Amino acid sequence: MSLASSLNTANSIFRNTSQQTSVLSTNIANDGNENYVRRQSVVVQTVYGASTTQNERSQHMALLRQLSSSTSQESAQSTLLEGLTSLSDALGGNDYELSTSSYLANLQSSLQSFAAAPGEYALASTVVTDAIDVANSLNNATAAVQNVRQDADAQIFQQVDSLNKLLEEFKTVNDTVVRMTATGDDASNYLDRRDTLLKDISSIVGVSVNMRDNSDMVLYTSDGTTLFETDPREVTFDRTYTYDATVTGNPIYIDGTPVRAGVGGNTDGEGSLAALVQLRDEVAPTFQTQLDEVARGLIEAFAETDAGGTNELPGLFTWPTGTVPTTGTVQPGLAALIKVNDAVRSDAGGDPMLVRDGGINGAGYVKNTDNASGYTDLINAYVDALSAERSFSADADLKTTASVLSFASNSIGWLEELRSNATTADENKTALYERTFQTYSSKTAVSLDEELSLLLDVEQSYKAAAKLVSTVDEMLKAVLEMAG
Numbered sequence: 453m454s455l456a457s458s459l460n461t462a463n464s465i466f467r468n469t470s471q472q473t474s475v476l477s478t479n480i481a482n483d484g485n486e487n488y489v490r491r492q493s494v495v496v497q498t499v500y501g502a503s504t505t506q507n508e509r510s511q512h513m514a515l516l517r518q519l520s521s522s523t524s525q526e527s528a529q530s531t532l533l534e535g536l537t538s539l540s541d542a543l544g545g546n547d548y549e550l551s552t553s554s555y556l557a558n559l560q561s562s563l564q565s566f567a568a569a570p571g572e573y574a575l576a577s578t579v580v581t582d583a584i585d586v587a588n589s590l591n592n593a594t595a596a597v598q599n600v601r602q603d604a605d606a607q608i609f610q611q612v613d614s615l616n617k618l619l620e621e622f623k624t625v626n627d628t629v630v631r632m633t634a635t636g637d638d639a640s641n642y643l644d645r646r647d648t649l650l651k652d653i654s655s656i657v658g659v660s661v662n663m664r665d666n667s668d669m670v671l672y673t674s675d676g677t678t679l680f681e682t683d684p685r686e687v688t689f690d691r692t693y694t695y696d697a698t699v700t701g702n703p704i705y706i707d708g709t710p711v712r713a714g715v716g717g718n719t720d721g722e723g724s725l726a727a728l729v730q731l732r733d734e735v736a737p738t739f740q741t742q743l744d745e746v747a748r749g750l751i752e753a754f755a756e757t758d759a760g761g762t763n764e765l766p767g768l769f770t771w772p773t774g775t776v777p778t779t780g781t782v783q784p785g786l787a788a789l790i791k792v793n794d795a796v797r798s799d800a801g802g803d804p805m806l807v808r809d810g811g812i813n814g815a816g817y818v819k820n821t822d823n824a825s826g827y828t829d830l831i832n833a834y835v836d837a838l839s840a841e842r843s844f845s846a847d848a849d850l851k852t853t854a855s856v857l858s859f860a861s862n863s864i865g866w867l868e869e870l871r872s873n874a875t876t877a878d879e880n881k882t883a884l885y886e887r888t889f890q891t892y893s894s895k896t897a898v899s900l901d902e903e904l905s906l907l908l909d910v911e912q913s914y915k916a917a918a919k920l921v922s923t924v925d926e927m928l929k930a931v932l933e934m935a936g
Contacts, residue, residue, distance in 0.1 A: 486889075487648040489896045491640055515892040516647060517661055519885075523651055524658040524674065524722035526885040529878045531727035532719050532735075535600055536871040539739060542596030543864070552589040552746055553860040556838070558582045560857065563835045566808070571825035576804035583768055583792045590747050594788040597740045598695040604732040605701055609691040611725060612704060615656045619684030622649045626669055626680075633666040643667070653679075657711070658722025674722045677709045697740050697785035701732045717873025735870065742848045742863040743787035748777045749844065749856040751790065753837035756810060756817045765813045768793060768834070780843035780852070807831065 490510040544550035559582040566575040625646045632639035646669065653659055658674030671680040678685055685707035692701050703710040704725055714721020714730040721727050747769075754768035755776045764776050771789040794800040795812045806812050810819035810830050820827040839855045846852050850862045 486893065487644060487651075489640070489644055489647065510896050511643065511647075512892065512895045513661075513663065515888070515895055516650070519888050519892045520650055520654040520659055520661065521722070522881070522885040522888040523654040526878075526881045527655040527724045528658075528714055528719050528721040528727040529874065529881045531724040532714065532717075532721075532730060533871070533874040533878045535604065535727070535731035535735065536717075536867070536874050538600050538603075539596065539736070539867060540871055542593060543867075548864050548868075550589060550592070551860070551864055552586060552593060552743070553857070553864050555582065555586040555589045556857055556860050559586050560835060560838050563831055563838075567828045567831040567835065570808050570828050570831060573805065576807055577798060579807050580768075580792060580796050580798070580804045584797070586750065587769065587791050590743055590787040590790055593743050594697065594740065594785070597736050597743070598697070598788075601701065601732045601736045602693075602695045604728045604736075605692050605695070608689055608704060608725060608728050608732070611656050611728070612687050612689040615653065615687050615725075616684070618649055618653050618656075619680055619687070622646065622653070622671075622680060623682075623684055625649065630666045630668045639667070654723065656723050657706070657725050673706060673711075675709070675712060677706050679706060697737075697744065697788065701729075704729065717870040718877035719874070738847075738849050739863070739867060740784075740787070741782055741845065742850060742859075742866070744782055744784060745844045745848050746856060746860045746863065747771075747787040747790040748781075748783055749842055749859060751776055751786075752779065752842065753840070753856055754834060756813050758813075758816045759818075763816075765817070766793065767810075767812045767817075768796060768807060780845055782845045782847055807834075 492510065540546070540548075542550070544554070548554060559579070562575070562578045562582045566572070566579050569575055625642050629639045629642045629646060632642065650659065650661070650669075650671075653671070657679070659679065660672045660674060662670040662672065664670060668682075669680075671678075673679050687704070687706050689704045690702045692699060695701075705711075711725050711729055712721070713734050714726045715734075719727055719730060721730055750769045751766050751771065754766075755764050756767040757764045766774060766776055769790055770793045771786060771791065777783045777786065793802070793812050795802045796804050796806050798804060808820060808827060808831055809823065811817050819830045838857050841853050841855055844850065844852050844854060844859055848859075848863075850859060850866060854862060
């Protein structure tokens with residue numbers, strides 16, 4: 453080997469070790485950065501026999517796809533569980549002490565106590581107070597349900613805006629990746645950013661990935677709608693600011709296709725948008741229907757009939773129309789409107805003893821015509837009416853034949869089962885996400901021990917090159933001395 457070729461070899465080693473050191477330093481600086489994919493500088497031979505370095509990125513597309521999918525599933529499940537927990541909290545949490553079912557049990561107990569001593573004004577007042585609690589529980593539960601829907605709608609609006617911004621940035625980064633890949637430049641930093649954007653997008657909407665030439669990435673939703681192909685597709689949504697039981701939320705459109713709501717406690721939706729639509733349009737409205745049916749059953753159970761048995765009007769429980777709703781037919785928003793009749797409320801100038809005697813709707817509806825202090829027929833009829841089976845709408849997703857007490861209890865059971873299933877599914881999907889993330893990280897993340905070990909190897913190469921230069925230097929000095 454000539455002295456010149458030896459110097460060229462040393463120079464090549466210096467250049468390569470410098471680039472390798474730079475890559476290793478960058479890796480070490482990003483230890484713990486979950487959005488950074490490890491690089492490695494590999495020494496390769498050119499067609500002319502020279503050695504150079506080439507940067508490679510430790511990407512694993514199959515695992516990235518799996519991570520994207522598990523992110524979407526976990527995001528949807530946690531969003532659904534959060535909404536169900538909000539509904540549960542509004543009813544008093546795990547014991548549901550603020551639920552209509554609990555207050556109905558108190559009302560039944562106070563009616564039974566009143567029947568045992570029908571001449572006691574204080575017991576009549578207790579019945580009315582417990583009835584007010586029942587009506588308030590229905591009013592409050594309805595407000596909570598509609599707040600959940602309104603909050604879901606607001607979150608949809610925010611996330612649609614975020615999704616459109618993410619897609620716009622995704623286009624900028626993807627275009628840069630395609631251009632740099634085509635020209636042979638190192639696009640690692642932009643690839644990292646694109647992967648990060650993909651994970652953020654996946655948390656909002658389920659995504660499937662397709663790769664094209666020059667690392668061009670195409671995104672589809674989990675339902676097959678094009679989300680990004682060269683350009684982002686438009687995601688649109690019109691927000692609804694005020695909700696009640698009669699209001700239907702607007703759909704979310706991706707490239708003109710509506711986003712499908714998830715189904716079930718173990719939701720099949722992917723991404724938070726699907727779960728939010730499920731909460732707003734499926735779960736909360738169904739629970740609202742159940743509340744409305746409880747309210748209708750109460751008005752029906754405590755309705756008064758006149759002496760001839762031909763006219764029927766709301767009694768203890770009423771609502772603004774002053775009529776008894778049709779049996780088995782949902783009256784949207786009734787649970788927000790139900791109240792205790794002013795005729796029996798002492799705070800409104802009424803007489804609680806009308807619960808015993810009848811006549812809430814006037815003299816023609818009085819049952820205790822003799823004004824007997826021991827009269828219990830009407831009170832016992834109310835107790836029986838709470839336990840009597842009656843028809844309920846199938847839209848409530850519960851048994852269509854049940855007592856008011858059972859129906860209210862079944863409604864709690866329906867919500868609890870849904871929340872229980874969602875909790876179990878959330879634990880499973882969170883575990884799946886964590887395992888997937890760990891597997892992905894083990895293939896792509898920086899290992900500090902490995903990087904330091906490689907850095908020592910590079911240091912040895914540098915020392916060898918330095919020794920070679922030192923040897924050449926000594927030989928050149930010897931040659932010069934010989935030449936005089």
